[in-house]
Amino acid sequence: MDRTEIIENTRERVIESISQNMYLYGVSPSIGRLYGTLYFKDKPMTLDEMKEELKMSKTSMSTSVRTLTELNMVEKVWKKGVRKDLYEAKTDWYQIFIDFFSNQWRKVTAMNVKAIKQSRKELTYMLENEVLAESEKQQIQSDIEKYNQILDYYDWLNRLFDFLESDEIFHHVEKRNKWSE
């Protein structure tokens, strides 16, 4: 095994490890492997280069790159004279982590909040306008209380995301250069 091969293997191991773990961001291992590949290439890549490197279809590369773009993990770059689209990996993992929450989680919680408010509205209406048996009333009030607690939680979650998005978090959990220079 020659040296170039060893270097290649060390990379391969790390890429594999990154890809296996990217399910935390809700993407498949293949997409993870693509990100890993882009991460180690210091130049931007075209879809054809990715296809070649990963031995996969161009269609897959296209959709995967789109997914990674939506996650803010990859961006399209322009280069004069090059017709093909070029993509490169973003390398600021702190930012990627924070963006993931701000984008993905916020979207999801917003949908939940909507559903809950609608349900709460309907229950409140019943409570105010209908003649109810005592057991029904308690049932409803118990549900409304649950909804309220969930709303408070989502409110907290959003403020947490604000906290992360502003760089305030780095005052309390600071970046350190323990390993890198």
Add this chain to the structure above:
Amino acid sequence: MDRTEIIENTRERVIESISQNMYLYGVSPSIGRLYGTLYFKDKPMTLDEMKEELKMSKTSMSTSVRTLTELNMVEKVWKKGVRKDLYEAKTDWYQIFIDFFSNQWRKVTAMNVKAIKQSRKELTYMLENEVLAESEKQQIQSDIEKYNQILDYYDWLNRLFDFLESDEIFHHVEKRNKWSE
């Protein structure tokens, strides 16, 4: 449509919304629906009751409950005289959120760190013990620098999890009772 049905529908909407969004925790919609169902039942449930309620197999209920238990979203409870296992939903979503990171994310980052340290070790060895062309040397040093940056990031991430796990986070992003009493 009578009142009981309306109440049921409002719950159903919220459960559906919860279940659709639980992919953020890496679980399937069915598992989300199970959690939602348990969440609204104020009593613990047996596997047979879940099976009945969701019209699914007992095997699925068993594995789903296990998954939810690993996520700290459900816990087994004991009740004198009842032979069947009883499970109930945990309701402290703040804690669930934090536990998710402390457990799942930490596990994953630990694996990544291991792979990276191994790779870095091999590269460092080459650098110190082999005669290398200048281009190879630069290649290796560039990779090592990448590994170091990743390690610093993971170090930060773990300290962030510490920050969440200690209740320090609640001093900066406090719980509020805006909706609930």
Add this chain to the structure above:
DNA sequence: ATGTTTGTACAGTTTAAACTGTATATAACG
């Protein structure tokens, strides 16, 4: 002990996600 009940392993089936190849729209170039 013996018989019953309950939870889960496992193999097989169904359903959904990932992936490919072709066909087409859009943009770049002469």
Add this chain to the structure above:
DNA sequence: CGTTATATACAGTTTAAACTGTACAAACAT
């Protein structure tokens, strides 16, 4: 303008995940 190159929509295929039913092991009751 016509021609060529590039990315993506879409239908079809493959692969993986989710789910079920049966069979068995562990726990309990008698």
